Amino acid sequence: MNAEKPETNPMDVDDVQLLADYRNGNAEALGLLVEKYKSPLFGFIYKFSEGHEDADEVFQEVWVRAIKNMNRYRQKNLLSWLFRIAHNLMIDRIRRRKPTVSYDTPATDDGVAVSDQLASSRLGPDSESGGRDLGLRIEAATQNLPLEQREVFWLRMQGGLSFKEIAKVQKCSINTALARMQYALSKLRNDLGDEYRELQEAG
Template identity: 40%
Template sequence: MRKTKLTDGQLLSQYKNGNEEAFAVLLERHKDRVFTTIYVIVKDRYQAEDLMQDAFIKAIKTIKSGKYNEEGKFLPWLLRIAHNLAIDHFRKAKRYPEIVMEDGSSVFNTLEFSEAPIEDEHIKRDTHNLLKQYIQELPEAQKEVLVMRHYMQMSFQEIADATNVSINTALGRMRYALINLRKKLQHTQIAYDQNFYKK
């Protein structure tokens, strides 16, 4: 049987038994997904390529050490490694969750606060700062899904794969994140774009 026809699990078994070529097939099979998972977060092709290599190296070390036990879930496990490396990159750069959009503008500058007077930049700036603060205060799992969905434009399927949970769990975390943000913003009586939080 050709190696390209083998399942991930079969290839992993061969690799554990010393067949280095088996992992090369796995790398070729999944490198595009791993690269995309990282690239949507770091928005830099060269950095994404470096982190993709790091992800595969980490996977190899884990498998060779005998600590890999995600039988049948190789791709979600690999995407989780890639996702964590990309997020770590952001945290080290002290930019998380301050995400910069494709055009170079801050994501918070794209939010419209419908009832705040346009001329009152102080209110707008204060609201942006409060929003950033409230996002940081969310439970880690909720904050992660919110950032990936709204600021990185990832689908819930991509989020589920990257965080190794079901789509329903990802949706639930997003729902609770938005409920918590709404409560915090309503408590401060600051106007905000309610349509944004219904997405």
């Protein structure tokens, strides 16, 4: 009796090997790549989308474009390349809809404004939901950042990209990427007050 083949964990397989397998006709390799980077990529896209359905549409389009150009891909960091594709797609969509976001703009489905979220009860070290609350407050605060600064912040904090990689995504110099991050952190420090220290510890 043949033993069942153990399920492959995409995190255990090198990108170079998966790309080589896909180029050789192994469709499963592509599925492993999608699964491997689904969490950071979808999470990043969601931060700049109008909801889950909108984010899912962009996520799928990122992979459609990636597949079309997979044979020409020669970079070292696949996730950075996927972020760059997502960046270009989202810039196009944002330009088409030209949104305006301010502290008085509802930031959540229940209509709570960013200013109201930031003015909610302060976090305490003994709060069971402290980490989750801080995450929600940070996400709300970033909505008031200029697009370029908000993108740098999430590429760094959620995507884990280096500033060299972020510069490639945004098509700017490393110094510009660093400056955008500094401006973003400065504004978040003003908005979050004492909670900013927790953000620094998390980063």
